Amino acid sequence: MERCSPRESAAVRNPQRTAVVGLGNPLHGDDGVGLIVAQSVFEILRRKSNIDLLECPVLDARLAECLVGYERAVIIDALIDAQAKVGTVSRVEVAKPSGDPPASLHATGFQDVLALAQMVGMAVPEAVQVYGVVIREPRRFSQGLSTELAAKLSEISTRVVALVEPRRPPGSAPESPESRTQRDSRLPPRASDTGQNERVREAHEPLT
Amino acid sequence: MQRIAIDPVTRLEGHGKIIIFLNDDGEVGNCYLQIPELRGFERFCVGRPVEEMPRITTRICGVCPEAHHMASAKACDAVYHVDPPPAAKKLRELLYSAFYVGDHTLHFYALGGPDFVVGPDAPPAERNILGVIRKAGLDAGKKVIELRKRAQRVVSIIGGKAIHPVTAIPGGVAKPITSEERDEILGHARFFVEFGKFTLGLFNDIVLKNPAYVDLILSDTYAHHVYSMGTVDERNKVNFYDGQIRVVDPEGREFVKFHPRDYLSVLQEHVEPWTYLKFPFLKAVGWKGFVDGKDSGVYQATPLGRLNAADGLATPLAQEEYERMFATLGGKPAHQTLATHWARVIELMYAAERAAELAQDEEILSNRTRAIPTAVPSEGVGCTEAPRGTLYHHYATDEKGILQRVNLIVGTTNNHAPISMSIRKAAFGLIQKGSEITDGVLNRIEMAFRAYDPCFACATHALPGGMPLEVQVFDPDGTLLTSRKRGCA
Numbered sequence: 001m002e003r004c005s006p007r008e009s010a011a012v013r014n015p016q017r018t019a020v021v022g023l024g025n026p027l028h029g030d031d032g033v034g035l036i037v038a039q040s041v042f043e044i045l046r047r048k049s050n051i052d053l054l055e056c057p058v059l060d061a062r063l064a065e066c067l068v069g070y071e072r073a074v075i076i077d078a079l080i081d082a083q084a085k086v087g088t089v090s091r092v093e094v095a096k097p098s099g100d101p102p103a104s105l106h107a108t109g110f111q112d113v114l115a116l117a118q119m120v121g122m123a124v125p126e127a128v129q130v131y132g133v134v135i136r137e138p139r140r141f142s143q144g145l146s147t148e149l150a151a152k153l154s155e156i157s158t159r160v161v162a163l164v165e166p167r168r169p170p171g172s173a174p175e176s177p178e179s180r181t182q183r184d185s186r187l188p189p190r191a192s193d194t195g196q197n198e199r200v201r202e203a204h205e206p207l208t
Numbered sequence: 209m210q211r212i213a214i215d216p217v218t219r220l221e222g223h224g225k226i227i228i229f230l231n232d233d234g235e236v237g238n239c240y241l242q243i244p245e246l247r248g249f250e251r252f253c254v255g256r257p258v259e260e261m262p263r264i265t266t267r268i269c270g271v272c273p274e275a276h277h278m279a280s281a282k283a284c285d286a287v288y289h290v291d292p293p294p295a296a297k298k299l300r301e302l303l304y305s306a307f308y309v310g311d312h313t314l315h316f317y318a319l320g321g322p323d324f325v326v327g328p329d330a331p332p333a334e335r336n337i338l339g340v341i342r343k344a345g346l347d348a349g350k351k352v353i354e355l356r357k358r359a360q361r362v363v364s365i366i367g368g369k370a371i372h373p374v375t376a377i378p379g380g381v382a383k384p385i386t387s388e389e390r391d392e393i394l395g396h397a398r399f400f401v402e403f404g405k406f407t408l409g410l411f412n413d414i415v416l417k418n419p420a421y422v423d424l425i426l427s428d429t430y431a432h433h434v435y436s437m438g439t440v441d442e443r444n445k446v447n448f449y450d451g452q453i454r455v456v457d458p459e460g461r462e463f464v465k466f467h468p469r470d471y472l473s474v475l476q477e478h479v480e481p482w483t484y485l486k487f488p489f490l491k492a493v494g495w496k497g498f499v500d501g502k503d504s505g506v507y508q509a510t511p512l513g514r515l516n517a518a519d520g521l522a523t524p525l526a527q528e529e530y531e532r533m534f535a536t537l538g539g540k541p542a543h544q545t546l547a548t549h550w551a552r553v554i555e556l557m558y559a560a561e562r563a564a565e566l567a568q569d570e571e572i573l574s575n576r577t578r579a580i581p582t583a584v585p586s587e588g589v590g591c592t593e594a595p596r597g598t599l600y601h602h603y604a605t606d607e608k609g610i611l612q613r614v615n616l617i618v619g620t621t622n623n624h625a626p627i628s629m630s631i632r633k634a635a636f637g638l639i640q641k642g643s644e645i646t647d648g649v650l651n652r653i654e655m656a657f658r659a660y661d662p663c664f665a666c667a668t669h670a671l672p673g674g675m676p677l678e679v680q681v682f683d684p685d686g687t688l689l690t691s692r693k694r695g696c697a
Contacts, residue, residue, distance in 0.1 A: 027252065027267045056371060057267070061314055065356055112318065112337050113353075119338060120349040141252035 018051040019070045019125070020164075023059055023077035029138035030086075030149050033156075034077040037133060040157035041076065041164065059130075064113035073125040074164050079132025087152035088134040089159045131160055226631055226657065234641045239632040240482055241624075241657075250614040258287050258585060258609045259378050265601065266372040268618075271663060273372050274307035274363060275594035275619070276601070278449065281376030283601040286469065286588020287609070288378045288581035295574035296380030301449040302393070302566040303366040303373065304592065308448055308559035309400045310359030311595045312511075312552050315661050316407060317341075317352050320549035323655055324415045328424065329648045344410055355403045358396040362563070365389050380578030387573055394567040400560035401525075404553075408529055411553050416536070426537070429637035430545040430656055432629055433458040433500040435490060435507035437622065438514030439593045440465075445522040446514055446558065448593040454517045455490065458502050460541040464492070468591030471600055471617070476505075478625075487625045488617065498629045506629070509597035509622035510660055511551035516541035521554070523561035529554045545630050548659040552595075585609040594619035596663045620663040630656035 022038025025031050035055055042053035052070075056063040059075065067073050079090060114124045133156055135149060145153070231237035249268060253261065262280040266273035278300055285292060292300075318337045322330075326339040334342070341349035360370045366385060367373025375381045385393070415421045424430070440454045441447045454465045455474070466474050477486040478495040489495045489505030496504045507513070515534075521527045533550050534540040566572060587604040597619030604613040620627075634656040638649050 025267055027264065057273075058271070060271070061318065061356075062360070062371065065353065065360070068353070115338055116341060116349050117353055119341060120346050120353065122353065140248040 017070055018045075018049060018072040018074065019054050019067055020045070020051050021054045021056060021063065021067075021073060021075040023056055023063075023075060025057055027141050027143060029140070029142045029144070030135035030146050031078045031138050033133045033135060033145060033149060033153075034075075036145070036153065037157050037160055038076045040153070041074070041160050044157065044161050045164070059110045061110065061113040064110045064117070064124075067114070067125055067128075068117050068122050070123075070125045071127075073128045074160075075128065075130040076160060077130065077132055078135045080137050081132075081134045084134040086134055086136060086146075086148050087156055089156060089163065090132045090134065091163070092130040092132045129164065131163060226635075226653065228635050228639065228653075230639075236636045236639050239635040241485070241628045241631055250616060253614045254611050256611050258284055258603055258605045258611050261601070261603065261611070262376050263372070263374055265616075268616075272307075272311065272594055272596070272619075274304060274367070275592055275599050277367070277373050277376055278304055279590045279592045279594075279599045279601040281378070281590065282450075282592065283588050283590030283603050284378035286590060287585045287603050287605055288588075289583040289586070290379040290579050290581040292380040293574070293576045293579055295384065295571050296577045296579075297450070298566050298569055298572050299366055299381050299385065299577065300376055302563060302572065303363055303375070304449050305559045305563035305566065306359045306362035306366075306396070306400070308595060309404075309556055309563065310356050310363075312556040312559065313352060313355050313359070313403070313407070315595070316411075316549065316553055316556070319658055319661060320552065323651070323658070324421055324549060325410070328652055328655060332647060332651075335651070343414065348406075348410065351403055351406060355399065358399055362393050362396050365393060377578065379581050382578070384575045384577045385572065390567065390573055394564070397560070397564040397567040401557075401564050404557035404560040405525065407553055408525075408557055411550065415550075422536075425544050425546045425550070427544075427546075429634055430630065430659075431543045432508075432545060432626055432633070433543050434504065434626055434629075435463060435493075436513040436516035436541055437507050437509040437598055438517035439591070439598065440518050441522065443522070444519035446518040446520075446555070446593075447522075448555075448559065448562075450592075453591070453598060455507060456517050456541060458500070458541065458543070460516065463490070468600060469589040471589065471591070471602075475617070485624045486621065487628075488622055489625065498625060498632065500629070506625040507622065508626045509593075509619065510548050510626075511555050511595075512542060512545075512548040513597075514593060515551045515554065521558045523558050523565070525561055526554055526558035529557060545626075545656060545659050555595075594663075596620045596661050597622040618663065620660070623660050623662070627657060627660050627662055630659070 020038050020042045022035035024034040026035055038055070039053060042051060045051055054063075054066055056066065059077065063075075077092070079092065081088070081090070084090070114128075117124050133149075136146070144150070226239070226241055228239045229237040253264065256264070261284060262277050265276040265280040268276050281300070317340055321340040322335040322337065325343050326335050328335075330339065337352075341352070363373060364370040366381070367375045368382070375383065435455055435457055437453060437455045439447050439451045441451045444454065452465050452467055453471070453474075455463045457463045464474055474491060475488045476491040476495070477488050479486055487495070488507075490507055491505070493503065493505035498506070500506070515521075515530060521530050533547070533554060534542060537544060537547055584607050585605045586607075588602075590601045592599050598617070599619050600615070600617040602613075602615040603611055605611050631653055634653045638652050639645060643649075
């Protein structure tokens with residue numbers, strides 16, 4: 001298992017690699033679900049893909065620095081959504097650079113650092129996919145997942161793997177940017193368009 | 209009463225909200241900083257073996273795990289009544305210096321730089337780290353990324369992991385380093401020093417040579433006369449890893465110097481009904497409210513506070529800039545909140561020089577990196593200077609080393625009162641009757657907040673990766689007149 005490290009990693013030597021990133025805090029109850037699902041996804045995909053597993057507490061500059069050199073990043077995190085059932089997997093849109101400096105280093109822009117790396121000519125992932133697993137907000141520090149979420153872990157991991165690996169007929173070309181745009185156009189309006197929130201949910205049925 | 213809220217909308221608790229109330233005349237009636245802070249970490253730790261704490265406490269915070277790791281390890285040393293060998297102390301300090309270099313670099317280029325390199329009133333789309341690099345040059349951007357990579361590499365070599373180091377254990381560090389690793393670290397440290405000089409040059413050329421920026425730093429809108437706190441060595445020089453805590457009064461006279469284990473005799477915490485935050489103050493002076501002056505127990509423990517509290521810095525380049533800063537600011541102590549950014553760059557220089565010193569110390573190659581604890585564990589306090597303020601870890605265990613009590617004062621906590629005072633003063637000074645509340649005005653209020661680099665999100669993380677702000681203006685009847693969102697993609 002390769003953890004998040006800025007060392008001259010395999011990513012530098014092999015730009016075809018994918019980083020599977022688990023975000024979260026393992027001491028904050030269900031907030032740590034991203035770490036567990038990422039490990040599970042890594043175990044499933046490592047046999048057929050050229051991937052590394054990274055762990056990071058926050059979606060911040062440090063993670064962006066770790067992703068320099070990777071071709072693709074798949075990030076899995078916990079997500080608060082009171083309207084969705086626990087365990088629902090949603091595609092999440094990473095906030096674009098706001099323009100303003102953040103108020104603290106906790107909010108230092110993930111996108112800003114990727115953009116900075118790109119600006120100075122460094123290789124950054126062409127695709128960053130973020131998936132949120134819906135949890136109920138943990139109110140205190142604790143180890144382990146809630147019974148409700150733990151019971152769905154296998155199904156959640158399978159769902160994320162299916163999303164990460166779009167089914168294509170053997171030998172078909174990878175998805176083009178145009179077709180991706182067309183697909184995205186079928187999605188519900190962006191949060192910023194509605195002024196509600198920042199999430200973009202794909203048409204996933206909640207897990208039962 | 210009208211209400212203006214600068215409310216970061218994040219997915220989890222832990223971030224702040226600035227609420228400004230306007231009165232019937234359209235002027236600021238009051239201003240509060242509210243933090244829906246996650247509580248209970250200390251309680252979570254009770255019942256666990258104390259030696260687990262250096263690894264557990266790194267999970268408090270995604271930004272400064274190294275600070276908690278070190279303070280926790282030092283608390284464990286005290287609990288076990290063991291003194292780590294010199295090599296262990298130096299390796300810990302070397303790791304910590306590399307962490308400081310990386311942390312202060314990110315703060316300057318991503319948080320402080322946009323306001324002072326690009327400009328506080330520049331279009332929001334330019335007021336970010338990319339704008340800083342556009343102005344400073346692509347080479348600066350490459351240097352920033354290179355610096356951050358090297359700093360994390362040093363943390364990884366000594367700490368075992370880049371983000372959540374695991375090396376510090378009761379009595380020392382878990383492993384020595386090899387001569388090859390030392391050589392690599394020394395190369396990184398030399399880069400830190402060159403980078404520090406580059407950043408100081410950038411600050412001088414772009415910030416200090418611009419009279420408008422200097423006026424902004426010297427503005428009374430961003431000034432507070434409070435006590436200053438910081439850790440000093442035996443010569444009263446700044447030290448991030450170890451020493452005694454020194455407090456100077458608003459005139460710069462030493463008020464108290466104490467061993468970290470005595471912090472409870474010096475500090476007390478005040479509570480307010482409108483926030484979860486506690487407000488530490490100097491017990492001997494007393495809590496007089498959110499007010500400046502020698503009779504108010506409010507103190508700051510920030511980069512500027514540390515430089516105020518010390519008699520200097522122990523490395524030459526940092527000391528040179530330290531002297532120049534206080535000469536420019538009109539003497540010592542300095543009370544200009546925005547000068548905290550300058551102090552932070554000076555601390556970056558010090559950390560870089562200190563890392564280079566330690567990397568050349570042959571003692572760090574010693575294989576004796578741990579003293580095995582033999583005494584019955586009891587109680588101890590560990591303290592370091594976190595980038596955001598003095599950090600205390602206080603543990604009490606039973607005779608088997610099982611935690612019975614845990615108390616933490618994290619860096620930002622020291623600064624809760626001055627942060628509240630700073631945003632209040634900025635709001636009063638910048639929002640005038642009948643004036644439009646523009647993005648520029650809000651940014652200048654935020655600048656008072658941002659100078660402290662407050663760290664409220666320990667143990668939480670914001671998935672969108674931003675810190676959106678929402679401003680709402682209500683009329684005296686509670687009707688929403690207008691709202692303004694920023695940072696909401």
